Amino acid sequence: MQNMKLERILLVTTCFVIASLNINAVSKKSKLLFLLVDGFRWDYFDLPGANLSGFDRLFQYGVRAQWMVPDFPTNSFPNYKSLETGLHVEGHGFVGNYMWDESTGNHFELPMSEQSSFLSSWWDVEEPFYITADRQGIRTGLFNVRGCDIIINGVVPSLCEPFLDNSSTASVSLQLQHALEMLQHDQIDIAYRRYTHITYELHLWKNVYHMNVDTAGHNFGPNSKEVEAAVTEVDAVVSELLDVIESIGDPHISLVLVSDHGMTSVDQTHKINISEAIDIRDVRKILDSGTQTLIWPQPGKTEQVYNRLREFHKNLKVFNRADILDRWFFKKHSLIPPIFVTADKGWYIVHQNKVDESYASLIAKPWHGNHGFDNDDLDMMAIFAAYGPDFKKNVVVKPFSIVNVYQVICHVAGIKPHPHNGTWNAVQDMFVEQELHTEL
Incomplete structure (x- = not known):
């Protein structure tokens, strides 16, 4: 029964998961499950006709932000790196999904199909939390992450399983179950799982039931029935995920759920x-x-x-x-x-x-929908929600910048953070014990 529930988690195709088990870095055993759903706009919870019992349950027993402000440009890779480093774009250097280095002539592009995207010059600028964790003895395993074997400042994650291009639900299920088994058997301390769309071509997304939120928003618009179906699928994942966490029975498991940006309608004549x-x-x-x-x-x-x-x-x-x-x-x-x-x-x-x-x-x-616009626009706003012993229950906190998620990860997982652009004041109200945190 539990395996069936775990397989259910894999039906959303644009998210990444981080599960963190840290034994030695803090005084108590701390676990973190970190889930990112690509392109999930802050107000998708209010879509007409959507009965989101999973999210309702998450909000009832946890904390949420009114919305979360992404970095500009409001695209995936810049905000992945803002989440991972706690730095604004001009600090971590991933200024877009596509980049050109005038001094070297090298290109970086989101699909990472060209070798130049793997050059250390893109990656060594600032250190993501999963490298910092490994440097501090908190073992990390990366699953289905493009470039997970890239050496960053002399360190690679303890485990790197290769990216599965256009993988099936069954193969992804086997990989995630393997990651969870490694966590349970104390073979790794952090499992990082990312789900991203491989291409923007419409013909690859005929099965709406398995369509991710971001792709549905692009191809059909944020107010479409396809987005509602994708959001409902995420809700089912959240519900099953909470069931699994509760069935484990460990009192020190927390869940953090975020998105990287929102979505807005695009007029095809514009x-x-x-x-x-x-x-x-x-x-x-x-x-x-x-x-x-x-x-x-x-x-x-x-x-x-x-x-x-x-x-x-x-x-x-x-x-x-x-x-x-x-x-x-x-x-x-x-x-x-x-x-x-x-x-x-x-x-x-x-x-x-x-x-x-x-x-x-x-x-x-x-496309009928797009992001990347001014991060001052409400349609670009992302989501943040958290659940577990570290977090208050049934609380809504004020909006905050995406760079603050880094310190939430570090606090819950026991990672000593690098300097960053977040402020503790922005997130302290979500925690049960506000005074017991890593100095940031």
Whole structure:
């Protein structure tokens, strides 16, 4: 019966799980199950017709935030790293799902199909919590995480099981059960499991029942029945997950559930083709599309390209690097180009000579939903909820930044954190014993 419940957990395809068992780092045995659901908007709990008994149960016996503010840009990889390091984007250096290093000519791209994405220069900038844990003797196992065997500052996780491209539910189930067995038998202390979409192509997602929340939002829009079905599936996972935690009977297990960003509707007629505004011969490199684009003009062409773009479209925001908004914590990094453009909410950018082919279908048929927009917009807000002996019950706390999750992980799992951008004041009200925390 318990195995059937564990298999049920795997039906959501865009989440990652971290289960933490720490014996020696704190005075009491501490366990943490950390679950991230990609693209789960803060108000999906209120979708009409959704009967979310699992989430209701989680909220009743735990704590939740009104919403959680993602980092800008409100895309996956920048916010994965903000969760893992507690740093804003300009601090950890993952400025987008697609990046170009002008000094080396190397590219990073989200599918990580090119070898250049695995170079240490992308990864050694700041240390994720799972590497810090291993460095402190808290053994980590990474399952289905792209690049889990990358050496970061001289350390690799204790265990790295390979990423399963487009894996079946059965194979994922076997892998997670193996991870849980290793935790139970004290072979590892942290099991990190991530579920991410492999591609954005619509034809791969015909089975709505297994569609993840983020992909459903992209392909059908945030107010669609497909999103409601995906959210209901997550709710079933939460319910079964709580059953499993309670059946284990360990009084020191906590659950933290978050998302990386929200989602908003996109009008299919709201296309901004910036190739109509600029001469591509004046551009040395142009990267990414959709909600924002990064542009490196040819020498002596920066002012010309900037002026043409600035006057091109009223729903296109154009920035010289120095003028990028300070509140985004985005511009003070060497990977930010001389010109950065972003679309207003509900619009999308296309252009020629794209490096990232994942957006290729946008010109012919754009998505019905997207993220990446200003992190001041409510539609971009993410979720945070927690349950267990470390957390209060039936409490709603004020919104806080995503960089604060790092210190929650470190506090519950007993990891001594690195310097970060979070503040203890932002999260202390969710804990039962506010005074007993790792100094941050």
